[in-house]
Amino acid sequence: MSDKPSVLFVCVHNAGRSQMAAAYLTHLAGDAVEVRSAGSEPAEAVNPAVVAAMAEDGIDISAEIPKVLTADAVRGSAVVITMGCGDTCPVFPGKRYLDWTLDDPAGRGVEAVRPIRDEIRERVAALAAELLGPAGSRGA
Template identity: 80%
Template sequence: MPDKPSVLFVCVHNAGRSQMAAAWLTHLAGDRVEVRSAGSAPADTVNPAVVEAMREVGIDIAREEPKVLTVDAVQASDVVITMGCGDACPVFPGKTYLDWKLDDPAGQGVAAVRPIRDEIRTRIEDLIADIAPAKTG
């Protein structure tokens, strides 16, 4: 892993899971990690229930916009984490690929999004410990 690893989160619409994961990683790791997110078929806007669920924990993603998955984004990332995007994500040697099985918040209310948000946070904390642990000493 380089001094500043880069992570790409991919889901179909880039409107829920990948947006929450990117926001958690940015929030918890700060500038120790470069963060990207994208979707294989991006939505027009981020899911409002996802925006509200993240706002409840003090993270504002209201201005985020879904982005289309590009080969360049994958090539520029050290770790690629997919969340139900199927086979749409290109695979390159030397990258770390993880597939996180998470419920899809699409069409769900805030109450249903909260447990997904919290599970993503736990996974992000584990990811940070693996790829960008805090410097000690």
């Protein structure tokens, strides 16, 4: 087990919110944090409007593939952040669980995805500062 903080972002399809959050945390923290994302019912591909919105912010997630949520992914994470997946996320003692209420970008255009992206970026920046301290963040 690594000494690094580990975070798992979970949403239903792993095609929007959790992908954006994982990309931002990876961008901000580099390899100082183990970052995972998964979905309770993964989609075939990441939402194209999400890919476009992230590209506008200089982050390329076009090669990402939605992954299925597993008990091992939860077990291997110190912090589990859910985003609209309800009770499908397994709960293990000793894990920190946060539930972020965010609009679902599914079926929306890039204009509607931008405010969701921006809110995720703010929440992830606060999480990165908490996990690493202000000096630990690489900045955006």
